[in-house]
Amino acid sequence: MARKCPTCGGELIQNPKNPAYLLCTNCNKNYKTPSNNGSSNSKKNLRKQRFASIAKQKSMQLQRFVQTVRKSKAAEY
Ligand SMILES: [Zn+2]
Numbered sequence: 368m369a370r371k372c373p374t375c376g377g378e379l380i381q382n383p384k385n386p387a388y389l390l391c392t393n394c395n396k397n398y399k400t401p402s403n404n405g406s407s408n409s410k411k412n413l414r415k416q417r418f419a420s421i422a423k424q425k426s427m428q429l430q431r432f433v434q435t436v437r438k439s440k441a442a443e444y
Contacts, residue, residue, distance in 0.1 A: 372398070 370379040372391040379389035379398060388397040 370398075370401075372396070 370389055371377065372379055372394060374396065375391065375393045377391050377393040379391050381400075382388040382390040382397060385397070387400055389400055390397055
C-alpha cells in the first residue's frame, strides 16, 4: 500500500537517510512514519529506544566532561 503526501497527494517513499521518515519526492518534505502497533516491530522499537537512551546518556556525560574542563580552565586563570 502506498502512503500519500498530505500536501500534494503524491506518493511517499521511505527516506533512505532516515527510515523513520517518509519522503515526498514532489515537496521534498519528510513525514514521520505512522506508528504501527504490530508485534513484529516491538522488539525493534525496544532496541531503538534503548539505543536512544544510551546515546542520551553519552551526550550527558560529554556535556559534564566539557563543563569540568571549562571549570578547570577557568580556575587556571
Ligand atoms: Zn508532497
